[in-house]
Every structure is written in C-alpha cells, then in structure tokens.
Amino acid sequence: xxFLPELTLLGAGxxxxxxxxxxxxxxxxxxxxxxxxxxxxxxxxxSFSQTGKLFFDAYQVDLYSQVFKTxxxxxxxxxxxxxxxxxxxxNSVRPEYYLFLFISVLGLMMLVxxxxxxxxxVALELSSFAVYIMVPMRSxxxxxxxxxxxxIKYLLFGVTxxxxxxxGMSYMYGLTGSTQLSVxxxxxxxxxxxxxxxxxxxxxxAGFFYKLAIFPFHFWVPDVYEGASNETTAFIASVxxxxxxxxxxxxxxxxxxxxxxxxxxxxxxAVLSMFYGNLSxxxxxxxxxxxxxxxxxxxxxxxxxxxxxxxxGYANALYYIIGYVVMNLACFLxxxxxxxxxxxxxxxxxxxxHKRSPFMAFTLAVGLFALAGIPPFVGFMGKFMLLTSALKxxxxxxxxxxxxxxxxxxxxxxxxxxxxxxxxPEERADVSSxxxxxxxxxxxxxxxxxxxxxxxxxxxxxxxxxQTIM
Amino acid sequence: MDQLLINPDYPYILSTLIFLPLAxxxxxxxxxxxxxxxxxxxxxxxxxxxxxxxxxxxxxTSTSQYQFVEQVSWVKSLNIQYVIGIDGISILxxxxxxxxxxxxxxxxxxxxxxxxQAFMICLLIMETAMLGVFMALDFVLFYILWEAMLxxxxxxxxxxxxxxxxxxxxxxxxxxxxxSVMLLVAxxxxxxxxxxxxxxxxxxxxxxxxxxxxxxxxxxFLAFAIKVPMFPFHTWLPAAHVExxxxxxxxxxxxxxxxxxxxxxxxxxxxxxxxxxILGPAILWLSIAGIIYGGFTALAQHDMxxxxxxxxxxxxxxxxxxxFVLNTAGVEGAILQMLNHGITTGALFLCIGMIYERTHSRExxxxxxxxxxxxIFVTFLAFFSLSSFGFPATNSxxxxxxxxxxTFEYSIPLALAAIPGAVLAAAYMLRMLQKIVxxxxxxxxxxxxxxxxxxxxxxxSPFLFFVFxxxxxxxxxxxxxxxxxxxxxxxxxxFHGQAVAVADIILH
Numbered sequence: 001x002x003f004l005p006e007l008t009l010l011g012a013g014x015x016x017x018x019x020x021x022x023x024x025x026x027x028x029x030x031x032x033x034x035x036x037x038x039x040x041x042x043x044x045x046x047s048f049s050q051t052g053k054l055f056f057d058a059y060q061v062d063l064y065s066q067v068f069k070t071x072x073x074x075x076x077x078x079x080x081x082x083x084x085x086x087x088x089x090x091n092s093v094r095p096e097y098y099l100f101l102f103i104s105v106l107g108l109m110m111l112v113x114x115x116x117x118x119x120x121x122v123a124l125e126l127s128s129f130a131v132y133i134m135v136p137m138r139s140x141x142x143x144x145x146x147x148x149x150x151x152i153k154y155l156l157f158g159v160t161x162x163x164x165x166x167x168g169m170s171y172m173y174g175l176t177g178s179t180q181l182s183v184x185x186x187x188x189x190x191x192x193x194x195x196x197x198x199x200x201x202x203x204x205x206a207g208f209f210y211k212l213a214i215f216p217f218h219f220w221v222p223d224v225y226e227g228a229s230n231e232t233t234a235f236i237a238s239v240x241x242x243x244x245x246x247x248x249x250x251x252x253x254x255x256x257x258x259x260x261x262x263x264x265x266x267x268x269x270a271v272l273s274m275f276y277g278n279l280s281x282x283x284x285x286x287x288x289x290x291x292x293x294x295x296x297x298x299x300x301x302x303x304x305x306x307x308x309x310x311x312x313g314y315a316n317a318l319y320y321i322i323g324y325v326v327m328n329l330a331c332f333l334x335x336x337x338x339x340x341x342x343x344x345x346x347x348x349x350x351x352x353x354h355k356r357s358p359f360m361a362f363t364l365a366v367g368l369f370a371l372a373g374i375p376p377f378v379g380f381m382g383k384f385m386l387l388t389s390a391l392k393x394x395x396x397x398x399x400x401x402x403x404x405x406x407x408x409x410x411x412x413x414x415x416x417x418x419x420x421x422x423x424x425p426e427e428r429a430d431v432s433s434x435x436x437x438x439x440x441x442x443x444x445x446x447x448x449x450x451x452x453x454x455x456x457x458x459x460x461x462x463x464x465x466x467q468t469i470m
Numbered sequence: 471m472d473q474l475l476i477n478p479d480y481p482y483i484l485s486t487l488i489f490l491p492l493a494x495x496x497x498x499x500x501x502x503x504x505x506x507x508x509x510x511x512x513x514x515x516x517x518x519x520x521x522x523x524x525x526x527x528x529x530x531t532s533t534s535q536y537q538f539v540e541q542v543s544w545v546k547s548l549n550i551q552y553v554i555g556i557d558g559i560s561i562l563x564x565x566x567x568x569x570x571x572x573x574x575x576x577x578x579x580x581x582x583x584x585x586x587q588a589f590m591i592c593l594l595i596m597e598t599a600m601l602g603v604f605m606a607l608d609f610v611l612f613y614i615l616w617e618a619m620l621x622x623x624x625x626x627x628x629x630x631x632x633x634x635x636x637x638x639x640x641x642x643x644x645x646x647x648x649x650s651v652m653l654l655v656a657x658x659x660x661x662x663x664x665x666x667x668x669x670x671x672x673x674x675x676x677x678x679x680x681x682x683x684x685x686x687x688x689x690x691f692l693a694f695a696i697k698v699p700m701f702p703f704h705t706w707l708p709a710a711h712v713e714x715x716x717x718x719x720x721x722x723x724x725x726x727x728x729x730x731x732x733x734x735x736x737x738x739x740x741x742x743x744x745x746x747x748i749l750g751p752a753i754l755w756l757s758i759a760g761i762i763y764g765g766f767t768a769l770a771q772h773d774m775x776x777x778x779x780x781x782x783x784x785x786x787x788x789x790x791x792x793x794f795v796l797n798t799a800g801v802e803g804a805i806l807q808m809l810n811h812g813i814t815t816g817a818l819f820l821c822i823g824m825i826y827e828r829t830h831s832r833e834x835x836x837x838x839x840x841x842x843x844x845x846i847f848v849t850f851l852a853f854f855s856l857s858s859f860g861f862p863a864t865n866s867x868x869x870x871x872x873x874x875x876x877t878f879e880y881s882i883p884l885a886l887a888a889i890p891g892a893v894l895a896a897a898y899m900l901r902m903l904q905k906i907v908x909x910x911x912x913x914x915x916x917x918x919x920x921x922x923x924x925x926x927x928x929x930x931s932p933f934l935f936f937v938f939x940x941x942x943x944x945x946x947x948x949x950x951x952x953x954x955x956x957x958x959x960x961x962x963x964x965f966h967g968q969a970v971a972v973a974d975i976i977l978h
Binding site for chain 2: 312354369374375376380384385387388391392396399400403404406407410411414415417418421422423455456459460463
C-alpha cells in the first residue's frame, strides 16, 4: 500500500509498453494513457495517509511525500489532458512518448520519498533521462531539427549538474560517513563553519537548482522550452519543479539556519534569478520562451521562502510552487490549444484570441494576471506571503528587490494580455477547444481563484506537511 | 478595539454593498442576452445605491469611530482580517460611488454596442472593488482591492476605448501598478513593526523612527500621487481619460482619482505624521504646480476630453493643497472638493460622451455651435461648466473657498500662488462653453443633431441636483465629515506638539 502509486506507475508503463508493441490508432493510445494517468492519481489518493519506511530506511513515506505525490499525479493528469491530441509528436512514437512520461513521473515520485543520497540520485536520474528522450521526440514537420539541439542541450547541462551533485554527495559522505539524510543532519550541523561542508551542500543543491532553473543553472531553459513540443514543455515547466522544491526543502531543512554563507549564496541566487528571468522575458517573441524566463524569475521567488529557514517559509514556498504550477499549466493549456499542428506559438499568434475563442482568452488572461501577482489570484497571495516571511527575518533589501521585480514582470505579462484582447485577429483561424480541455481549464481557474481567496487552509496543510520532515 | 463601532441595526450592510455587484457580475457570466445585461446591471447598481442610503441616515455624526463595522478573521496564520467600516472621511466617497454607478450604466446604454455583457461585468466588478477600497480597514484587504481594480479598468479602456486605447490602457496599468509596488513593502514592514497585525487603525499615530517614517511616506506618496494624479505623475491621466469609454472616464475621474487623496488622508497623515510635517510643504508646492500646469494645459486643448482631463489635474491639485495645509477648513474643503470634483467632472465627461455619440468626434471644432440645436444639452453643460470653475452657488465654490481659506490661514504666499489657478479654470471652461454653445461663423452644419433624449436627461439630472444642493446648503455634508476631520487634526497636532517638545529638549 505504501508503494502503491509507484507500482501503479510502473504498471502503467508496462501497459503502455505492450500497447507500443502493436499497431494501435492514436485515439486508443491516448485514451489508455489518460485512463492510466487517472488511475495513478487515484492510487496516490488511496495511499495518501500512509506512513512508513521502505528499502532499509532509504525510502520514507510520510505526509510530506504523499502530498507531493498527489500533486505530481494531478499535474501529470492535467498535462495529459491539455496535450491530449499530442499535436507535436509523430503518431508512430506516441506510445513510447507516454511510456517515457510515466517513467519520468515515476522517478519524480520516488525522488520526493527518498531520504538517502544514493536513492535520491537514482530517482533523479530516472526522471531526467526519460525527459532527455522526450524532448527530441518532437516531430520535425518543418525539418528544423531544433528539437535535437534542445535535447542535446538539456542532456549536457543536466549531466553537468548531476556531476556537481554527485561530487557534493561524495563530500557529504566523506564528512559524515553516511548516506542517510538523518545521520547527515546530525553530523553536518556541527560543521557549518567548515568550507568543505558548505561546498558539499552547495554542490548537492546545484542538482536541484538545475531542475528548478535557478540562476546560474538556468541556461537550458529558453532553448529547451522552445525546442521541445508544447506538451513536453508544459510537463517540464511544471511537474519536475514540484519534486525539485520538495527535495530542496528536505535538503535545506538540514542546514537549520546555521550556515550564514549558504543563506547569502541563496539570496544572491534568488535576486539574480529574478532579475535575469524578468529582464530577459521582456524581449521574448515566442510565448514558450517568455514563460521559460518567467519561470526562472518565479524560481527565484520560491527561494525567497526557502532561505528563511522557517517552517512558515517552507510552507509558503510550497504554497507558491503549487500555485505556480497551476497558473503555468493554465497558460500552457491555452498554448497547446492555440497551436494548430503542434508548432510553436508566437505572442503575435495570440492576436484577437478573445474573438477566436473567448474562453481560452479568459483562461490565458487569468493565468497571466495570476503569474504577474495581481490579486485576487493565487500568484498575489503566494508572493505576498513569501515577502512577508522574508521581511519577518529582516531581509528588507531582498524584499524591496523582489517587489521591484513584480513591477518589471507585469509588463511582459500585460503585453500578452494586450495582444489577446486588444489586437484584431486579422486572418487567423478560430480556435476550438474540446469539452475535456474546457473542463480542465475551468478546474485550473477555480483552483487559481480559490487558492488566492482562501489561502488559510492550503497554508495550514502545507505547514503540517512540512512539519513531518523537520 | 475602541476605534470600532458595530451598528446593530444594520449588521451586514457594508458587505451587502460590496458583494451585491460581484454576485450580479457572476450571474451575468451565464447570460447571453444583451438587453438583459443592460437592465440587470442597471437594476443591481440601482439597488446598491438604494441600499446605501441607510448609511447616511444612520451615520452617527458625533463620533470619529469607524461605523457599521464587520470583522471576520480571514487568513489566520498571517492575521489578515476581513474588517470593514466607514468614518467621516470615507462615507461621502462610498455614497458617491454607489450613486454614480447606475448613471454610468445609463450612459453606456447605447454607447457600448459590442460585448455588452462583458462590459457590464467589468463595471460591476469595478463597483465591488471601489467600494471595498473605501471601506477596508485591513491593509491587505485594501491592497488586494486596490490592485484588483486595475484588471477591469484595464479591460474597460483596452477593449471599448478609442483609437489609441492600447497605449492608454497599458500606460494606465503600468503606472498605477509600479507605483503601488513599494506600498506593498511598506505594508509588510508595518505589519512586522505592529506585532504582526494588518489592522489599519492600530498602525496610526505610532512612534516609528523618523527615517522609517520618511521612507514609508515616500512609498505612500508614490502610490497615491500617481493615482491622484499629482504633477509630475499625471501623464497617464490624459491618455487614459481620452481613450476610455464615457463610463470609464466617469469612473476614473469621479472615483479612482479620489483613492489617491483618500490614501493620503487615511494612511499617509496618520501613519507617518512626522514625515508629513517634514515633506508636507514640498507637496503643497507640487499641488500649486499641478493647479497652474493643469490650467494652462487645459487652455491649449482642442480635444474636449483632454481639456476636462487636464482640468482634473488642476482640481485635484486643489484637493491635495487642502489636505496638506492640515487645518480644519483646508481638510474639510478638500474632502468636500473630492465629492464635488466627482460630481462635476463626472457630469462633464458624460456631456462630452453625449456629443461624441452624435458626432463621433472629440474635437472642439466639430462641436461648435451645437447650442442652437441642443438647447437642453447646453443648459446642463453650462451649469456644470460654471460649477467646474467654482462659480458661487455651485458645489465647487464651497469646496474651493474652504480650501483657499485654509491655505490663507496656513500661508498667504501659497494662497496667492493658487489664485491664478481659479482664474485659469474660468478661462478654459468659458472658452469651451462659448465654442460649444455659440461657436463662430464657421460652425459645421449641426442641424441633423438631436437634443438629449429622456434617458440622457435622467442621467444628468441627479448631477445637477447635487451641484446646487451642495452649492446652496453644504452644511449637512460638512456635518458628516466634521468630527472625523477634527479627530484627525487633533491627533496630528498632538503628535506635532510632542515632536516639537522632543526637538526642544534635544536642542537645549
């Protein structure tokens, strides 16, 4: 029971594998995949209240991990729904695409439960390698082959970051003589005056900075977002970030606020991520690139909560990343729907969307306003709580810089809204969205508003989840 | 909680006012019928206006406490409360908002031809947010509504606006949003300082350090001065006013601009009295600059809407002047003038909108001489123009008179510097009035223009009624605000006295 979600995913992968052996039409594959995704989600719900340890204490099942597993499964289901036509992937490789998607999610689910360095590493690699393959699987109708470039970039940067992380882990093992996080906490907490401990920690963090796209490990983001198919990008932009934040909180909570050096480094990373992401996003023409850069900035915001080293700060970071994933998925849902044959969507292509598909335009507007942090949406509440928790710790300058970034960010989000609502559609075709897509977008909109208006329940829940790992 | 007065006769009246328009907007989401949308929006806004009447009737003019208070905990972990209430400073603005909204719906009856439901939804959401801003006593609640208002206003300008609407709407949004970013930091700083509470009355009259006060004041100033708009932060205003549809212009001029001055009264002075003392004189001279600048610029306009927009800069300069002279006459005049500007300028924008609906031009030259064919219209226009430059017996006269009286009390050179503004106002308003009513020998052919219909007369009449009511008998209005203003100034002078005493001790 404790391992049910992972087993279901594994089973789902097997079923898809069997499907991939024969010749099935696209509809069957898709329906099977969506059905399996729903099954995984149900499995996570069933095992929600489980606790325990598995595999010689390398694998911990607690409220914290189960919350993340449910979120990951939910986000995956929405990615499956919004990319259900899989316009950007050739029909012949679709079953394999789903297979790798499931395997990647399996890796992420294992990641959030891992409390031992080697299992963390294995889980992380499992999820990464599957995505490395998903990126170049995009069909090259225009024969542009930029998905290959994206795939290679993603792989090389990923491997480098993993190298850093492994090196850091070896330091940790050398310093403490154990790979168990619980042992490492105890021993490492006495050593934060030592440069070796700081270096070890920073290097391990680097691996997760890469997943979360935090400066200076963000270089892959724009090209991979642009090169991967819309559906893959939606996946990369949301689901792995959840797991990355989960592990980041697990690791940083080891520091216990002892390492002032690490706090300073995190602060610099946060500020640079925000400025770099927001300033670069200002000039983007491709909406996926823009969302990519905005993702870098948002990752900087998440760090703001993490570097407080307080339970409330972690809970706020958790709340924020959930909100971010929901807002981001709402935007990607529109991008995937607007894209006719799986091609990239330029911001210009959204012209007059409010006439071509009023509901999609509305979804996009809410998603973008929420990302920009305008109340009453979740983006505002999240930002507000992160700023509050940072200022409680006395980081006034940091808060001012973050607030300035909100002002910069509004410009590019607003430009997209302007294009959708104020430009004429000219010759562009109407956009039709299926019932299932509409239902998914209604769900996302509701979550965006409800989380924004009544944050209390969510934050309490996040706190109690974080509490279990402290 | 001695600042709060719960009125048992009307337990949920303020919440009803806030949420009724929102509920109406939600229902409209599912309606496809345009005529229904018009009648529905009119019904909801009228109902809100009627429901707000008990506020004035039951308002206790003998206390400066916040009345009709409702208090519910909202986000416990951050101690954010849903707490609303009104006092003498906000009551007139609340009433102005509820009463002007049905008239805005009427003014958009035929003006808005495309996507009527969406337009009405935006109007209703605007009403919710505006009322909430004036009632909120929790800083986060205030900030949320203050920002949330930008979205419907942006859409009003960006979708239903004039030819340069995209530029205007973006400029409006960016200006206001970036101005209030530092306000957010100030709010969080105050929260941490005040034992983790966002309750506004508890933040007032505290002994924050001078540096902190000055920084807070600057954060407040940036947010509110952009909203007012004070010279030199006014450049978004002409663009937004000119491009907005009539109802949008009216809401902007009558209600949104008041939020800036309301912010000064509610937050800047009570929370940062020491900084007000230090930086107040600079703001006074900025107000003078705004008055003169607005006047001269309005004099040079050929676009009627632009003319009124620049006249707003001048009028709002009078309001900030009245606020920062910080004596009874000045502040009471300023609050009264906020109301007056809402009535008069709102009505003028409606008038311009009515011409625009007929000629499809905002150019003054295309509207010359319509008086011959639209006698009813120019009668209204004449009264509103007179009111705009503060002609005796109209509402603005009372307000401007009080402000100037307060300014004389404060400093004679300052008052003398403000006088030319009043003269300029007469010059540009009379110039416009003369052209519209009579024009010259080169008037375009206007014989095809119809005079106002019944709906338009109904729209304008309430404005005229209030122009004369306040002009001839302002006492009931001043009674409403008097105690709260006196309380504000007493506290301020007490604080001032303390600060001077401390300074004396340090110096000797």
